[in-house]
Amino acid sequence: MSKDNHMSEEILSLKGVVKSFPGVLANDHIDFSLKKGEIHTLLGENGAGKTTLMNILYGLYTPDEGEIFIDGQKVIIHSPADALSHGIGMVHQHFMLIPNMSVCENIILGNESKKRGLIDEEQATGRIETLSEKYKFSLNPGDMVKDLPIGMQQKVEILKALYREATVLILDEPTAVLTPQESEELFEILRSLKDEGKSIIFISHKLKEVLEISDIITVLRDGKAIGSVRPDQTDEGHLANMMVGREVILKVHKEKMHKGKPVLEVNDLTVFDRRGVSVVNGINFNVHSGEIYGVAGVQGNGQTELVEALTGLLPFVSGEVIIDGAKIEGDNPREVFERGTAHIPEDRHKYGLVLPYPIRDNLVLCSYYHKPFSKRLALNFPVIIEKSSKLLKEFDIKASSILDITETLSGGNQQKTVVARELGREVKLLIAAQPTRGLDVGSIEYIHKKIVETRDAGCAVLLVSSELDEILSLSDTIGVIYKGQIVKTLSSEEATKEQLGLLMAGILEKT
Amino acid sequence: MDVKKIFKLRAGYQDLLIPFLSIITSLVIGAIIIYASGANVYAAYKGLWQGSFGNARTIAETFVSTTPYILTGLAVAFGFRCGLFNIGAEGQLYAGALAAAYIGYAWRGLPHFIHLPIAIIAGIIAGGIWGAIPGYLKAKTGAHEVINTIMMNHIMIRLTDYLVKNPMLDPKASVPRTAYILKSAYLPKIFPGFRLHWGFILAIIAIFLIYYILFKTKVGFEIRTVGLNQDAARYAGMNISKNFVLAMAISGGLAGLAGAGEVLGLNYNLPAAFVSGFGFDAIAIALLAKSNPFAVFPSAMLWAALRNGAGLMQVRAKISIDLVNIIQAFVIMFIAAPNIVRYLYRIRAEREKAGVLLTKGWGQ
Amino acid sequence: MEKSNYKTIVFSALTIILNLLIIRFSFRFLGQDLKSIIGFGKLGSISVFTGRTIFILACLGLAGSIFPLVRRLEKFINLSFFVTAFVAVATLILWAGIDSKFDIVGLLALSLRLSTPIVLGALSGILCERTGVINIAIEGMMLTAACIGFTAALYLGNIWLGLICAVVSGAVMSLLHAFLSVTMITDQIISGTVINILAVGLTGFIRRSFLIRARLSRTAILPIITVPLLAKIPIIGAIIFTNQPIVFMMMGLVALITILLFKTRWGLRTRSIGEHPEAADTVGINVFKMKYQNVMLGGMLAGLAGAWFSLETTGSFDDLMTNGKGFIALAAMIFGKWHPVGAFTGGLIFGFSDALQIIFQIKGIPIPPQFLWMLPYLITMVVLAGVIGKSTPPAADGKPYIKR
């Protein structure tokens, strides 16, 4: 490749950037520089401060300290408008698309050309089609964004930046929502953009792909820049060490499974999402006691609704669900709870916790109503206090007392609170949805350990995760979900990442 | 012990400081308006004070007005705790007044210890039903309670007007009103010679009862959970619809009790010209109290004092009683936007705590 | 599935009962040879037998409301609802038209006039909520504007200056709303309530301190404008092209805001903020500026609506004269699914129910006036209950936008 001729000029750099949020120093004197025509990766685990740094560069956050230079000139970026005018485009971790608007409207927003006072849609459509063809995106400007699959939505985001003729493109964890094959496709696009002379900041915490795509890798940890390395001078173990600051055991320790009788049986279950669209389409699978059944799939293939239906948050449209030998009615979380089901919800802030409550109240959120936590109409505080203090210790939640407000806890401790509540009683079935999303490595290890312990105690575990590595390392059996159906079930020994990726994309045929 | 605990648990010192400064600032703004319209500030505020706390009679009268303010304030606060904005306390108060008046004059021959409780309970139930309807509509159709309770205020005010002028009219009266209630339905006076009646004691009891329900019972736990995070409440197996209806029914019941108290303890009939306004002021009282049942008491007293003192203020300083409304609006504004007060007095923000957040679009 | 069936049955049952009641009601007139006279403005009038007409209409209504029950088709609920509503209204009109002419054109013209503040209020709500700010302070803004406009017209001696002052005062009140809800991140419903209470105090204060004391109570009202030529078109001319200025402005604004909202840069940006303010921000749109701008434009519309009460209708100002119309406007907005044309339709329905009530009272129909007054509030509740179909607000409506 024509590396050396244009890779020397530095086009952008950040010097001594500091940004703090209440209680966290998200960026601590970070230096970062980007050269023309390179793919520069920011690597770091969740909460390391990658998104914060990029949001500062993009004008969304104001830094407490630090300077930004573009083409050697010091600039002050007050707002995204400033960033855009310097040719910086960003694809955010959580897409900034408006579901109720068309692809065209989303792309031209903020950059509309006018004709006689009105928006010139014809011209915009033309430009979008040209660009889309050039990069082989096959996007239709008239489609509504909410009807597009997640991979296509990402292309809309990229096109949004290209439409504005960005020369620097920031992609914040773009592969988190893609299958391995889709990621490959994205890398092809990134390489061709690089060949055009565009510079790319690529953010990830996945070591393999980082080694594959980057020209240079800068590692962030706890808000500090640890160092920069070239991919040919490093390997996975070294990067992991830089990222976490200690030796990481990449493998979860797990005994052989002792599979028992089926605890969860799902037969021909169909579920509609809240808009009334059928997203789970006659799904079938069983989870046995002593087994971890992992559901692998690209986000948006019905996983969320499947879990919500199984836990009583969404009604069944048809089909049946049997928990521990008895059929359940559905649409009633308490019914499921009383059958001995624990549920670690996907969105702990939405479902799992009442953030303004003290930890104590969150620990009895599901059991407050029965003995011994209440007597007739009144709550029985002595028992509640005793139980919650016990859970606090047992599950190692770091807080000064059970009266600490849950909101003030770190993400890891909040998730431990959920886990403590759900596993701190007799359970036969654990349904864990994205149990480690957004957590630091320490908490991830803790939660993985708990899930394996639960399985070893003879409980059935349904694990839904969009992290393929998590599925592969924890599951005994893997079911691949595609368009609301399990397209293949395989044992974890025989599964490979590549095969799963193809299945998740709906490419290998059903069996 | 419990009272102290809530204040420790839920009230930092800013929770007391900010309301205090809000009131002071609003009074200063009031003073500026008085001054600007050419009246004497000192005379106006002296009138306001003497009209509310000047002597034993005015003090007793202030407590007379405090009574419905406590009850309607509790009603709105209770709704807030469930994430519901009950602007309908006024209509629910009318419903309670209607029911109590009807039982009071139409059911004859009952002894006092039966007639009075029945009349009171009828008021509570009528208010409760009138409150439960918008709760039910919200639960079943997602229709926002703010608009529905306002609509139901208008409907109830018309309905009262119709009933009092037609089926419930006392034909012998010179102004349209219902018949006088029987002595057996009277809420007795507390001190001879003063209008302060046992409704006041009921209101105090209601404060403790509501505190107990909210913080010590299963029902209260559910209602507060629904109010803070509906999704989590549903996850925990709570029935959101049931809690909406229940919270609105209890809220309406409190307002209905206020209406019953006005009829049974004060007016002894229901005139067509009955205008309370308590239900609207109750919103401010609940906000000022941050939905804390105990804090409703001082807030209600402040509002009663402003309302009662306004008359003398008008006489002494020739300033329109509407000034009091303006002052009240500013008090709520400062309470709702504490950052203005913090800015004015250079107070640093504590860690932001989650307050009531009501705005959730228009449902569905 | 189960639930919608249940809904179908309840609804059909209600409409069937109503139709049966109307049939029962028609017996009152069937025996007698009573005739109703229905007028069509200058085109003349027709007269029909009251009893028979009502009877036939109600039978049709009955058929229409049994239909969805038999076929178990939910989508016909709306149809049966509208048919029944039509039958009920027609019955009332026929009843009112017995022996004395009931002029339909007059009714429609009055409906349009009475819908004016509601539609303007709803447009105000649309502007605010499309940028994600809930505005329940329309009532307070209207009341303030009615008062300020009237006071200004009196003191300045010019009604048009009064109109301008009304619009400006609406903008000032909405500036407070924007400040509280956008900058101070106050809960938007509480912020609106503050303004509503403040408006009551402020206008009462002004009335008692300046208007009553100065013995000023009346001014002229805005003149009726007749559009040349167009006013001569039969029926339409009388209803649409002969009106006072604020009515014309209302109709013009419905069209204008529709185009602006869906065809222009401003409109696209406005809608994007109401749906997803972060997305708007990340493409360089100044979310705060747009929110302020639109809330204030909304305030001006509410101000115009307020002027309708004092300057176009009564020529005076009374305490609480807006009478809950601001909240009915919100219902019209929801009914119209946040679309100007929909809001216009909703406003017309409310205007129609108001007009019916006024005409019935003039005609001395023996329904207690209190019940007629309740009508618009009841309809509002029915509308909100989603009888007319689900209506989804902009996704970020009411959520504060917090920037770091």
Ligand SMILES: Nc1ncnc2c1ncn2[C@@H]1O[C@H](COP(=O)(O)OP(=O)(O)O)[C@@H](O)[C@H]1O
């Ligand atoms: N808007 C915010 N408010 C408060 N804390 C934040 C905010 N954004 C990020 N943080 C905190 O800053 C730290 C860095 O977060 P982030 O930059 O998102 O990490 P990354 O993108 O590397 O996962 C985390 O501890 C996170 O909790």
Ligand SMILES: [Mg+2]
């Ligand atoms: Mg991130």
